[in-house]
Amino acid sequence: MAALQLEVVTPNGPVVQAEADYVGIPGELGQLGIMPGHSPLLTALTPGRLYFRKNDQNTDVFISGGFAEISENRVSILAESAELKEHIDVARAQRAMDRARQRLEKAASDETIDVLRAEAALLRASLRMKIASGS
Amino acid sequence: MPSLKDVKTKIAGVRKTKQITKAMNMVASAKLRGTQSRIERFRNYADKFHAVLGDIAAKATGTAHPLLAAHAEQRTVLIVLFTSDRGLCGGFNAGLIARALDTARKAAAENKDVRFICVGKKGRDAIGKSGFELAESYTGAMIEFNFDLASTIGKTIIGSYLAEKIDEVILVYGQFESASRQVPTVQPMLPMQQINAGHHEDINPAFEYTYEPDVSSLLNALLPRFVNVQIYRALLDTSASEHAARMVAMDNATRNCDELTGTLTLLYNKTRQASITSELIDIVGGAEALQ
Numbered sequence: 001m002a003a004l005q006l007e008v009v010t011p012n013g014p015v016v017q018a019e020a021d022y023v024g025i026p027g028e029l030g031q032l033g034i035m036p037g038h039s040p041l042l043t044a045l046t047p048g049r050l051y052f053r054k055n056d057q058n059t060d061v062f063i064s065g066g067f068a069e070i071s072e073n074r075v076s077i078l079a080e081s082a083e084l085k086e087h088i089d090v091a092r093a094q095r096a097m098d099r100a101r102q103r104l105e106k107a108a109s110d111e112t113i114d115v116l117r118a119e120a121a122l123l124r125a126s127l128r129m130k131i132a133s134g135s
Numbered sequence: 136m137p138s139l140k141d142v143k144t145k146i147a148g149v150r151k152t153k154q155i156t157k158a159m160n161m162v163a164s165a166k167l168r169g170t171q172s173r174i175e176r177f178r179n180y181a182d183k184f185h186a187v188l189g190d191i192a193a194k195a196t197g198t199a200h201p202l203l204a205a206h207a208e209q210r211t212v213l214i215v216l217f218t219s220d221r222g223l224c225g226g227f228n229a230g231l232i233a234r235a236l237d238t239a240r241k242a243a244a245e246n247k248d249v250r251f252i253c254v255g256k257k258g259r260d261a262i263g264k265s266g267f268e269l270a271e272s273y274t275g276a277m278i279e280f281n282f283d284l285a286s287t288i289g290k291t292i293i294g295s296y297l298a299e300k301i302d303e304v305i306l307v308y309g310q311f312e313s314a315s316r317q318v319p320t321v322q323p324m325l326p327m328q329q330i331n332a333g334h335h336e337d338i339n340p341a342f343e344y345t346y347e348p349d350v351s352s353l354l355n356a357l358l359p360r361f362v363n364v365q366i367y368r369a370l371l372d373t374s375a376s377e378h379a380a381r382m383v384a385m386d387n388a389t390r391n392c393d394e395l396t397g398t399l400t401l402l403y404n405k406t407r408q409a410s411i412t413s414e415l416i417d418i419v420g421g422a423e424a425l426q
Binding site for chain 1: 173176177179180181183184187190191281282285286343344345346347348352353356357360363364367
């Protein structure tokens with residue numbers, strides 16, 4: 001069966017354009033496994049790890065949520081940011097994590113802090129680090 | 136007649152100015168290329184986004200999202216004005232500010248409150264002096280920005296819109312058409328007009344998509360992002376327009392310098408000739424007196 005055409009695009013340009021035999025995406029309702037011949041699907045994504053397999057080689061990508069559109073063996077991911085595992089800036093993620101933690105600690109006394117936003121930042125940072133460390 | 140030394144200093148000054156304007160022209164053209172390639176890369180995302188949104192909006196009939204609905208009372212207008220942070224780009228900022236103030240006065244004539252969000256220092260300064268309320272400003276942003284800035288601005292706007300603090304949102308930005316043509320554009324953003332999806336090869340209406348979680352929650356997630364996409368496009372376009380306008384302005388300035396150097400050189404030669412002539416007259420006169 002024909003391979004999947006995977007495309008991950010962000011506002012800063014395409015991050016991945018590749019062929020794949022299998023794509024795993026973090027759907028809003030749970031992990032989705034896409035194989036060639038999948039039925040047309042539009043779905044919202046949560047921040048997390050996207051991976052695709054080609055010739056038994058897995059490639060990990062961090063995506064910050066967004067949308068996936070699947071039709072005719074094409075998988076298009078629209079994400080606000082996405083990075084290949086080897087391009088993840090661990091130091092930056094660590095800083096973002098520390099910042100988010102500090103904000104959450106202060107949130108109890110300071111009403112101007114957007115807790116949801118800080119939590120989302122913390123989640124993104126920890127996911128980035130998790131993917132970068134290869135687990 | 137100015138002295139020889141004065142003219143010489145002036146010529147040197149003009150030459151130095153020319154070096155600066157020429158350098159600025161080259162910097163602006165390099166930056167323009169950079170921004171243009173960013174626009175290219177963004178278009179990829181924006182087109183796809185628009186196609187997906189159009190498809191979902193068409194399916195989600197009957198569910199009126201608050202961002203699509205106009206408020207019952209139209210009291211407050213928010214104008215988001217995009218300008219550059221730096222000057223020396225001809226009439227670029229003046230044109231944008233004039234359009235924004237025009238729009239503001241029209242709204243004020245209809246007894247609406249007008250508020251501004253200014254992106255870019257030039258706009259902020261002008262609006263600050265105009266007497267209209269400046270709700271927020273983002274300066275230093277046009278020098279370097281990314282999608283996060285658009286998200287931040289978008290979030291503020293959506294928050295106020297949903298809280299019914301504002302009833303209408305208008306973007307004023309420099310639309311980039313080509314290196315020699317930039318158009319100050321007034322674009323109503325909220326309430327959102329019905330979204331007409333341009334035909335897109337990737338989204339075939341014949342497909343029976345499965346929607347997860349469901350059409351209306353997808354729409355709920357997409358629409359706020361669409362606001363960010365529009366803001367980011369305005370940011371990119373304004374930035375490209377700024378660089379293009381600066382290129383043209385600096386090119387003109389360089390040419391003016393050439394012209395000025397020519398005129399001054401002529402003056403320098405005339406002055407020198409005049410002083411030689413008067414010295415000769417002195418010598419001849421002195422020799423005559425001795426005879």
